[in-house]
Amino acid sequence: MHCRGFVTFFDNPILLSHTPSMRNLIWSALVLAFGVIAKATLGHNASVSRGSTWSARDNITLSREFQPSAERYSHDLSYKNPKKWVNWHKFKANGVNLGGWFLQEHVIDQGWWDSVTPNATDEWTLCQQLGEQCGPVLEKRYASWITTVDVDKMASVNVNVLRIPVSYSVWIDVPGSQLYHGAQKDYLNAIAMYAIETYNMHIILSLHNLPGGTNNLEIGEAVGHNAWWGNQTNLDWSYKAVDTMLAWIQGTGHMSSFTISPINEPADEPTAFASAAGMTPSGIEWLQKYFNGCLKRIAQVDKRIPMMIQDAFQGASFWSPRFAKAANIAFDTHIYFFANPNATSFNVPNGLCEQVPDAAGDGKFPVFIGEYSVQSQWNNTLASRKTLFDTWRYVSMSQMQGNSFWSWKFTTRSEIDGEGTLKDYWSYEDMIDGGAVTTETTDSYC
Template sequence: MHVIIDVHSLPGGLNGLTIGEATGHWGWLFNETAWGHSMEVVDEVLEFIRGSSSPRSFTLEPMNEPADRNGDDDLGMAVFGTPEALSEDAASYVLGFCFKLPDYWTGGFSRGDNVVFDMHNYYFGGRETSSENLPEFIRSDAQNKSGDGTFPVFVGEWSIQAAHNNSFALRERNLKVGLEAWEEYTQGSCYWTAKFEGKGTIDGEGRQRDYWSFERFIEEGFFSEID
């Protein structure tokens, strides 16, 4: 098993959203106090990794989805760099997804850096997706958002909820299309999420939980052919 330790949010707010701390919170960026607290968290995670019996089994992702409210200059501080301790202890470092494609970051690192780029791919907003046409969007993202091969790319979040006409009957097909696409074009993926019971309304059949919970897909027998 490989374990990704995702700090996810940081003090002050990364993107003005609830997932970044709270709606309207941008206080992490250019805040030395918040930066200091953040590095304390990173140090604690590194100490845990170093003290484990298998440091190669871990990857650290120190933040999730920082947004460049004031332009790209914000993102300069939104990157911790590549802490030497990570490479020394054989744990890789994930550059948290920040609404930029892998190619945006490639020039900022040397080829030998122990870095993985994280991509998040969602389909419930911003594009005219449906359960019927979802495979074409998934395959397009896999082909066009996976970098130039200089660094590995991992799809750290994705789900099969579409913007329109969500269909129970097409869930298994779309899930397997995604798993196969990310496996072919990237270093794999992590579904969002393992267990989800949200009852939010969606367009089409069911609720959010019917499209966001991998546990539910297992219970539905989508992988019954696997021993």
């Protein structure tokens, strides 16, 4: 990998003391999140677009010697639950991701993987190894991982957006794909309708993988899969997934309650994943073709349905010149600090206040922080979680259109630098129980 944060993470002596299987888990954590360290190098691919890229990795500078202020601030933030079509230029999201539900990732729930298929590298090989039992195992997972009790608990802290990662196999059965295609839509419908009809929550359906694979990672289809790029057959199947998703949304009777996100963290040059160099000029043009096709399909159903573009680690300003101002789109950027070589629980809040607002781009389109957590590379403290969470909430809502935390459930207890384990900094549910997530924003750094 050509990412400083990845190298630094594996230079960490705590992590090097783990067994090989645990180090594979940690690698999955890096993969999950270096959507994670956000997006690119200034001016990359300038010949392809007039817009310049923005990267948290390259543009956010943190110092290990930074001495934080002891002062904290309270903010009366308004994040209403929408009752009609969402205008992302005005809407403020107080959201959470439902990861590990319709697309399985090792790092989220390692204990489940160990109990089902301990040697599987991804969901593709999980189904290969389970054979006819893949369906029953996953159906049990779909029924139990997220329930209405979870939605009630989210609502108790005023969550108004659920970002739901979904596999293409939820919508289509692709010939040759090992991913299970079954009754996922039934489980999705039960939770989505409960969230919408009980609490007026808004749902972002994030198509996390596409046929052929989009980034060589388990989150893109399977490890080593990157054949989506330049393949018309795979593109056609992707459009079928989008069409089926749109038809399902129509059938719910709640079209105004959905935003569609047609791809997540793509990289046609996966050796440079999580940087602007992860996208080549030809890859950018392929993505643009796909985005245009998705916009056309959405408009044929109802142009009021927003499309959210995960920025492929390029930043909103890079993509902005490529779309007409009237386009009903918002940009989704992912920012994490768990692999930043200088990030501590003490200096990240200042970085959030002083530098993360640059992610808002040129202001032409709304920007949403679709994924983040409160883990830093170093010196994690349980007491710092509320300051980090409140600062994220304040900055993303005052400078952008809000955020969705990754993730609602996260059970893995791998060691980190400082106090606690991974789950303490990645589980929204546990952070509610620990007092780090509250309805009020009372402990922001700025």
